[in-house]
Amino acid sequence: MLPNPISSDILGVDSHTAKDLEIFESDTGDASLFDFCNRTRSVGGAVVLRRRMQNPWASGERIEFTQQAIRYITERRALFNQMPSVYAVEGTQNYLQEILPNLDFRNRLEFVLGAFQVWANQDSHYFSIVRGAQATCRLIQALRAFVTQPSLKKPPGELGPLLQRLRAHLSRPNFRLIPDYDVGAWGTWKMLKLDQILRVKEKDALNRLLAINYELEALVSMADATCEHNFSIPEICTGQMQVEAEGLYHPYLANPVANPVALNQQHRILFLTGPNMAGKTTYLRAFATALYLAHLGMGVPAQTFRFVPVQWLFSSISLTDDLRRGVSYFRAEALRVKAVAEAVARGERVLALMDEPFKGTNVKDAFEASLAILERFSRRDNCLFMFSSHLIELSDDLQRLHNQVDCRYFEAVETGERLLFDYRLRSGISDQRLGMRVLREEGIFDLLDPNSDTTSVPMQTAL
Template sequence: MSLNNSKVDLLGIDSHTIKDLEIFESDMDDASLFDFCNRTRSIGGAAVLRRRMQNPWASAERIAETQQAIGFITERRAIFQQLPSIYAVEGTQNYLQEILPNLDFRNRFEFILGSLQVWINQDSHYFSIVRGAQASCRLIRALRRFVAQPELKGAPGELGPLLQQLRALLSRPNFRMVPDFDVGAWGTWKMLKLDQLLRVKEKDTLIRLMALNYELEALVSMADANQEHAFIVPEICTGPMQVKAEGLYHPYLENPVANPVSLDQQRRILFLTGPNMAGKTTYLRAFATAMYLAHLGMGVPAKSFKFVPVQWLFSSISLTDDLRRGVSYFRAEALRVKAVAEAVARNEKVLALMDEPFKGTNVKDAFEASLAILERFSTRENCLFMFSSHQIELSDYLHQLNNQVDCRYFEAVETGERLHFDYRLRTGISDQRLGMRVLREEGIFEILDQRAAIKKDFSRPEDLIS
């Protein structure tokens, strides 16, 4: 990833969506999506991966470049074992950050005196300098060997510019002093001269080498996560917005039930119904997570996946009120819809997922608000929406929305004593009403009736006397 990325190239993804998708934090004991993908070895590599996950691509070209780099790494994984060891990387990082005497004296005599002072009076500093210089030399030698591998010639995507920058930095004249063998046997004078070269004259170069190494480490981590989780490479499409997927599932589930996704300009709204626990929210999360991973340039959990990149990804799944700011639950819902509306009004390519919106108001308001929003969303070209709801009465009006709404549902299997869920997406609108059955299954009415009977029995005079 270039350090000079244009914001135009980046996907708009706000803090609420990041929280909804559990990208960096999870409300449960499970790891975050970052932890799920993090296979880096160093703190710096993990920091670069985190930066990438904070800034997914919106540009088809940038996504393709990352895909090509990850694909190349996956096919030639052994080559990337030649990257510097964690010892060399962390040792160099500590060397550059540690506060050590600076012997940047232009006068040769003063440099000699300063070197003697370090060696005689500050032996702990001297040994830190030796360790750091040795680690830096190991880093440089490892990177030399790495970029010299003939298999890296013509590496595609992001790798090409990264390797080109590495070769240019490693060919700097000052680095010719770094030998192709360990410098541990060098004397004090020679070692301090090397330290002056590495930590003073070429410090910025070393910092840049480290940054490029971290970029490579992050790409390798993404490739390893793809392999470990058996993700498939999405197909990037052009033209009007669309997403088509088969066998999509949420990567956190151990035995997931896979489902399709189909959204395009003929059916730009998916209206999702079904009882609680049937799979609506999981389906929304699975789709949003796959779209997010696809915009990172990573693989996705599906059998097939093709998409046109978007500019904004919004989710509205786990809203809460804000007592400190005086924001009620319904106000929070309204503000979330407003954020989506503002991006849509700017004619940006928007994908928005709303899980049972307008729960914070009465049924009549929720119905009218849902219908009004769906009517307006259905007219917006180059935008796609998923909208889950218990407002099944909306079905009587959805056919009026220019056939832009695709109705799908999940259902509960009601055979047997308890409800069973198969988590299969079906065509149409659910008319299941299971609230009373769930309450009966949990024995809530029986508990309340028993308590009422006990209270009634003990209200008799003879019970009170006894």
């Protein structure tokens, strides 16, 4: 479960929204959004990327700070090939965590005796020390070479403070003693003295170096994913909430159909209709995924994307009942709407997406509940909503909601033997009713008609 926002700088993304967007796991076993973005090389880099994705920014300044770093990395990608190898990073991490004898003796004689004992009686420990010290020296050497590149003298965004801290740690007197050549040929005495410096005196400083390297890895991963998927960097706006996009698509689709988005204070609600399979849910997921990535500071799957950052992103797409807790499907729907209402009532900037809400009750209740919620949402300044529904009967009532509702729809092409879908967003409300046709196309009535001949039906279809 994702944490609630710990400050006004953090976007609220609750566990249900994280599940809907498949941020960290997919019900189908396919790659998650985290997997889709993860190009890190080390375990620590992946941990930092996950932490970032658990806490997207809600502050425009913070988002822009990350955007600047990602742009810079993308434009000068070769510079970041000089970062330490995964061997040096993982080797140093293992070296600092491994249980090895410490020769932290103030007395010179005790150190000599201890060093002899390690060398003579604990061969595996000694070779682990040598291997770890070598990896750590390579880490320091690589970071030193990386940070002294002229083009990285004054990088923008998040890179500036990170590299400033990196330079400060590398300037420690003990780290300046690390040579620029491989220390593998050093003798036992000299190597164990180096081990004492690295693993005893400078352990905390080395952990801080690793932490900075992991932050850099996460930023490079976000930049690489943005570039690899040909995402565009969004434009951050100020003022009251709005989101506008052209050419928006879902990044998981092989041949996606792109569509626009326009939500603002003149049209706070997008009311989406259309038959099943026409593209409503995919459109909602595509929009929510793009907005989430925008708050990370990454690029998004769209030609252009402009937005004012929000404080809460809610989705209500894959609801289920809960037998163990005695929560029916309709109560689960009501609780989901309540979570949105609570954030709205606190005066926070909310963007919520609801996919065919109130399916768990009768048509009359669903109509009245939908209209009541839409009326109240339409009066809320600085909040935006997407609301998909099959209740086309709402159209007359929506016209009187002070023009706050923008009606759009998807449709099916009914010519030919099978339904076809172009997944294009259109203006207006759909009046297509295709349930009976879908049942006929699937041959269900033929199976149930006692006069029909089902002997030629393939076994898998009959089942």
